[in-house]
Amino acid sequence: MNITELRDHLCEQHPDLCPLFSIEFGDGVLSVSCDKLYEAASGLRDLGFDRLGMATAVDRGETFEVVYRLTSRSMSVGIFLKCHVPRDAPKTNSLFPLWPAALWQEREIFDMFGIDFEGHPDMRRILLPDDWVGHPLRRDYTDDRMIRRPDYI
Amino acid sequence: MSGLLGGIVFGLVGGVAIALSTMVGVYGERKIAAKIQRRFGPQETGPYGLLQLPADTLKMILKEDITPRQADARIFKIAPYFVFVPIAMGLVVIPVAAGWAALDSSIGILFFLAVPSLSVLGILIAGWSSGNTYATIGGMRGAAQMISYELPRTLSVLAVVILAGSLRPVDVVQAWRWWWIPLNFIGIVVYYISSIAELNRGPFDIPESESELVAGYFADYAGIRWGIFMMSEYGGMLAASLFGAAIFLGTLTWLPGPFGIITFLLGTGVIGSSMIWVKWTFPRMRPDQLMTTAWKVLTPLALVQLVIVGVVVPWL
Amino acid sequence: MTLEVESRKETLAEDGLPVEELVVNVGPSHPSTHGVCRVIVHLDGEIVTRAEPVIGYLHRGIEKMCENRTYLQVVPLTDRLDYVGSMYANWAYCRAVERLAGIRVPERAEYLRVIVCEMQRIASHMMSLGSAAADTGAATMFIYAFDERETIVELFEDLCGARLTYNYVRPGGVSFDIPEGWTDRLLEFCRTHRVALREMDKLWFGNVIARGRMKGIGVLAADDAVAWGASGPVARGSGVNWDLRKHDPYSVYPRFDFDIPTGSAGDVYDRARVRLYECYESCRIIEQAVAQMPGGPIKAEGLQRLIAPRPGDAYDHIESARGSLGVYIVSEGGPRPHRVKFRSPAFCNLALLPLIAEGHMLSDLVVCLGSLDPVFGEVDR
Structure with a gap:
């Protein structure tokens, strides 16, 4: 199935998600609003997306963009x-x-961005030690040992 | 007085013999393993790497003797001797020429089976006194394993004792006939497997499995104390091979008179090398599989052997 | 003996004696954790009641480092992710960059990428099989497997000068064309490798002790494998027929004839067996790719050194030796990526360890961990 077929299929099954x-x-x-995320995700799962491939977040300034990549076998x-x-x-x-x-993937997002996931059974840091201060993948994160590459490219 | 003198002389000779056999054993093991694995093995130190082992020994003696802080220091320090001494004591009753053993005891076979198995005590206290979880598990595994394999091993030797009608090793060697080998075949196999298991060598090296328990009961030992554990392993290998070659294969009587020692040493070498071969070919068993093998396979087999011999003996 | 008493549960056995749960730290520095991983194991006797992996000991913040490097400067960092399969991370990253910047890769470069990645698959599986054997004490199998890997590593050395971190696949192509006589040596390797594989099959999978150690251990159901995001041989060992080379074909893979081996039981044995069979398939792909390889350039024409794609985000994934390796790049314009995320298969597969190790013995925990084939450079990033 290619992308346009997927769009048609999605619009047919879930007209509210189509736009x-x-x-x-x-x-x-x-792209959904976060309070609709769970509903949209369960809709997609019922549509046949059975694998959660990747979960991550991106620092977009005012907001964090949470990104899930779903795959259908x-x-x-x-x-x-x-x-x-x-x-x-x-x-x-x-x-x-x-x-x-x-x-584990949401634990990693929590570790790196400080995004709290409600309903997650084990919300702890995963890669960094438990006593680490800050969330390193936020763009404004700094610490004393961080070396910034000079901008000469 | 002469008894004491004899004891001292024999102790020295025996100690040197074990040290030498350890060196030969380690060198042989490294060379054989290398051949199996398409490598060269030691070859830099001395011709053919022959000086590697003296060099290693020297290094081991000079190394710092570390006692971990959480260990029970006194017991920790003497534990290696509890492993080594019983195994060395087992050597005295083995006949080294037709009709001659250092300690010609009328219960020699019983002595050989009973005394070296006391080394289980050393393994237990070594594991326990290290104050280390891995070492404790290793010690426990070692104790369970050695006590279990005691049984099939003793039963397999019993078949030979029945055939010879004596517990004196010298008598067994003199009574030995070539047809004991086919008759005793199951017993020989059981003795061989359970001897390897008694020595905690691969594929039965679960008490010291380096990939799970790091080094098991001797994880915290260093330097010469660690070396003593190694010496007991090779000493035990030597004892098991010598005993097997003398009692089961009767190699001492293959050539007439004193020349029997040649076939005897060859037989010992073959058994020892095959133990090395087995170790480097097979993966390690799991503790429960190990116990199953001892109780459900080897012990019944040894009993079958005993029945066979018991049926045959009245007809001789 | 002092052990951390407060963390242990104390219960009474039937005969009234207190029974303590033994807590063992396997790792962080342990012979069979394949790197630096710590598993907190709760033992009831020798039975594992709970196994909790603790990771992050090799975390180098590669995703953070990517933020202030140019697109080209990130490539050497991707080598350090999966250090026994560097080509994969190279390729996955380059595919994402090419998608983002709209770079067209010449056909010869695609073939070269397929060849090196299939070689890498063999090398990586040899590492996995060998170290899994070493975990159970079979040192000889380990050496035999590494012998095979060594030949590939030497071929890689002749190709790009490095034995471990190749930095070979670059955005827009590959860094070097093949040297003279290299393909002959490669085909010779494929021929001898099949013989070696049969030998290893007999030595390892035919051994009664090895079978006893692997069969029925660490069983992973197919449903669990899908739901937990397992991929690669871990998922295929459970019978999940999912291989991106076949089911979401990329590059020139549709042109080759090969099969996807799958297991059925989902135990350690099937996972290892899938790895072994994949080596045969990789040999087939290499032979076809060498035969079909066209001439021509190995790098995209007119590619600027400073890649500055338009704002947007792109995701691309390839099938690495451990599963689907995805790279997600977010660009906000400019010469540096805004965010690079590596979706590492080993990370997702390792999350299954508590599931498959529970109820087995401590000795089996090590075997289970080895069968997931984690590479901690990739897990911790």
């Missing part, structure tokens, strides 16, 4: 599920009940 769907760089992207197609959480209150729903694969 949120776009195509970027050959990939289908579904039956349709051989992938889709992005994105939502923006505010930087001052980073909180969203965990997709762990839908895909257990989110267990």
Whole structure:
């Protein structure tokens, strides 16, 4: 199945999600608001997206963009599920009940961006030690040992 | 007085013999393992790497003797001797020429089976006194394993004792006939496997499995104390091979008179090398598989052997 | 003996004696953790009641480092992710950059990428099989497997000068064309490798002790494998027929004829067996790729050294030896990526360890860990 077929299929099954769907760089992207994230995700799972491939976040200044990459084995197609959480209150729903694969990946997002996932059973740091201060993949993160490469390229 | 003198002389000779056999054993093991694995093995120190082992020994003696802080220091320090001394004591009753053993005891075979197995005590206290979880698990595994394999090993030797009608090793060697080998075949196999297991060598090296327990009961030992554990392993290998060659294969009587020693040493070498070969070919067993092998396979087999011999003996 | 008493549960056995749960730290520096990983193991006797992996000991902040490097400068960092399969991370990253910047890769370069990645797959699987054997004390199998790996590493050395961190695949192509006589040596290797594989099959998978150690251990159900995001041989060992080379084909893979081996039981044995069979398939792919390889340039024409793609984000994934390795790049314009995320298969597969190790013995924990084939450069990033 290619992307346009996926769009048609999605619009047929979930008309409410249809206007949120776009195509970027050959990939289908579904941008939702974060309170709708869980619903949209379970809708996609019922549509046949059985694998949670990747979960990450991107620092977009005012907000953090939480990105899930879902893959369907039956349709051989992938889709992005994105939502923006505010930087001052980073909180969203965990997709762990839908895909257990989110267990470690959301822990990593929490570790690196400080985004709290509600409904996640084990919200601890994963890569960094428990007493680490700050969330390193935020763009404004600094610490004493960080060396910034000079900008001469 | 002469008894004491004899004891001292024999102690020295025996000690040197074990040290030498350890060196030969380690060198042989490294060379054989290298051949199996398409490598060269030691070859830099001395011709054919022959001086590697003296060099290693020197290094081991000069190394710092470390006692971990959490260890029970006194017991920790004497534990290696509890492993080594019983194994060395087992050597005295083995006949080294037709009709001659250092300690010609009428219960020699019983002595050989009973005394070296006391080294399980050393393994237990070494593991326990290290104050290290891995070492404790290793010690426990070692104790369980050695006590389990005691049984099939003793039963397999018992078949030979019945055939010879004596517990004196010298008598067994003199009574030995070539058809004991086919008759005793199951017993020989059981003795061989359970001897390897008694020595905690691969594929039965679960007490010291380096990939799970790091080094098991001797994880915290260093320097010469670690070396004593190694010496007990090779000493035990030597004892098991000598005993097997003398009692089961009767190699002492293959050539007439004193020349029997040639076939005897050759037989010992073959058994020892095959132990090395087995170790470097097979993966390690799991503790429960190990116990299953001892209780459900080897012990019944040894009993079958015993029955076979028991049926045959009245007809001789 | 002092052990951390407060962390242990104390219960009473049937006969009234207190029974303590033994807590063992396997690692961080342990012979069979394949790197630096710590597993907190709760033992009931020798039975594992709970195994909790603690990772991050090799975390170097590669994703953070990518933020102030140019697109080209990131390539050497990707080598350091999966250090026994550097070509994969190189390729996955370059594919994402090419997608983002709209670079067209010449056909010869695509073939070269396929060849080196299939060689890398063999090298990586040899490492995995060998160290899994070493975990159970079979030192000889370990040496035999590394002998095979060594030949590939030497071929790589002749190709790009490095034995471990190749930095070979670059955005827009590859860094060097093949030297003279290299393909002959490669085909010769493929021929001898099949013989060696059969030998290893007999030595390792035919051994009764090895089978006893692997069969029925660490069983992973197919549903769990999908839900937990397992990929690569870990998922295929459970019978999940999912290989990006076949099911989401990229590069020139549709032109080759090869099979995807899958297991059925989902135990350690099947996972290892899938790895062994994949080596045969990789040999087939290499032979076809060498035969089909066209001439021509190995780098995209007119490619600027300073790649500055337009704002947007791109994701691309390839099938590495450990599973689907994805790279997600976010650009906000400018010569440096805004965010680079590596979706590492080993990280996702390692999350399965508590699931598959529970109820087995301590000795099996080591075997289970080895069968997931984690490479901690990739897990910790």
